[in-house]
Amino acid sequence: MGAEPISSVYRYCSETKRKEQVSCPAVIKSYNANMGGIxxxxxxxxxxxxxxxxxxxxxxxxxxxxxxxxxxxxxxxxxxxxxxxxxxxxxxxxxxxxxxxxxSSQRSLTSHPRKSSASQGSLSTSVAIPTPVRGHRSTNTAIHVRFDMSLFHAPDYTNRQTCKYCSRKGNIMRSNVVCRVCKVHLCLNADRNCFLKYHEAVA
Structure with a gap:
C-alpha cells in the first residue's frame, strides 16, 4: 500500500505565540475545507x-x-x-x-391589522369555556373554528363520550353526538342542547 497523502496547515502555537505550519493527513484538510457549516x-x-x-x-x-x-x-x-x-x-x-x-393556531389578534373591528370584537370576547374534566379526554378546538358559522357544524352520531360543554367535575354528562368540524361531543336531546350553546356562546 502507498503512503498516506500528507498536507500542511497553519495552527496556533502557544510557545511562539503565532501560527506555525504543521503537517497533517490530507484527508483532514479536505474535511475541514468541505464541512459546509456542519x-x-x-x-x-x-x-x-x-x-x-x-x-x-x-x-x-x-x-x-x-x-x-x-x-x-x-x-x-x-x-x-x-x-x-x-x-x-x-x-x-x-x-x-x-x-x-x-x-398550534395561537395567533395573536395584533398580527391581523386589516381585519374589521367587528370580527376582532367577536374573537376577543371572553367566553366561559368549561374546564376539562380530569381523567377524561378533551379536544382543544380553535376559537376561530368553533365560532365560524361559514363552516358546516353538523352533528354526527357516534360512540358515547363526555360532553365538552356541560360536564363538570363530579357531574359528568355523556353524549353520542359529535360535531363534525370541532370533533367534540355535545349533548343534543330534549333536556339539553349543548350543541347550539357551544357554537353560539359569542353571538
Whole structure:
C-alpha cells in the first residue's frame, strides 16, 4: 500500500505565540475545507433544543429532525431578509416561538391589522369555556373554528363520550353526538342542547 497523502496547515502555537505550519493527513484538510457549516448547524440546533426525555431512540430522532428543520428554515429566512433589505429579522428563539404558535393556531389578534373591528370584537370576547374534566379526554378546538358559522357544524352520531360543554367535575354528562368540524361531543336531546350553546356562546 502507498503512503498516506500528507498536507500542511497553519495552527496556533502557544510557545511562539503565532501560527506555525504543521503537517497533517490530507484527508483532514479536505474535511475541514468541505464541512459546509456542519459545526455552525450543530451549534444553532443545541441553542434551543426541543425537550425530549423519552428513552425511545426514535422519539429523540424525531425531536432532532424538528430542531434541524427549524434551524434550516431560520437560515433561509435570514437570507431572504437580507435579500429584501429587511435587517430587523426575528432571532432564532423568536422564530421558533412564532412557528410553534402558528402550528398550534395561537395567533395573536395584533398580527391581523386589516381585519374589521367587528370580527376582532367577536374573537376577543371572553367566553366561559368549561374546564376539562380530569381523567377524561378533551379536544382543544380553535376559537376561530368553533365560532365560524361559514363552516358546516353538523352533528354526527357516534360512540358515547363526555360532553365538552356541560360536564363538570363530579357531574359528568355523556353524549353520542359529535360535531363534525370541532370533533367534540355535545349533548343534543330534549333536556339539553349543548350543541347550539357551544357554537353560539359569542353571538
Amino acid at each position: 459545526d455552525k448547524s450543530d451549534m444553532l440546533v443545541h441553542l434551543y433544543r426541543t425537550p425530549m426525555k423519552s428513552k425511545r431512540w426514535y422519539m429523540r430522532m424525531f425531536a432532532y429532525s424538528v430542531d434541524i428543520s427549524l434551524t434550516n428554515a431560520w437560515v433561509f429566512y435570514r437570507r431572504d431578509c437580507k435579500a429584501i433589505g429587511f435587517l430587523e429579522g426575528l432571532s432564532l428563539k423568536n422564530f421558533r416561538i412564532q412557528v410553534f404558535r402558528e402550528a
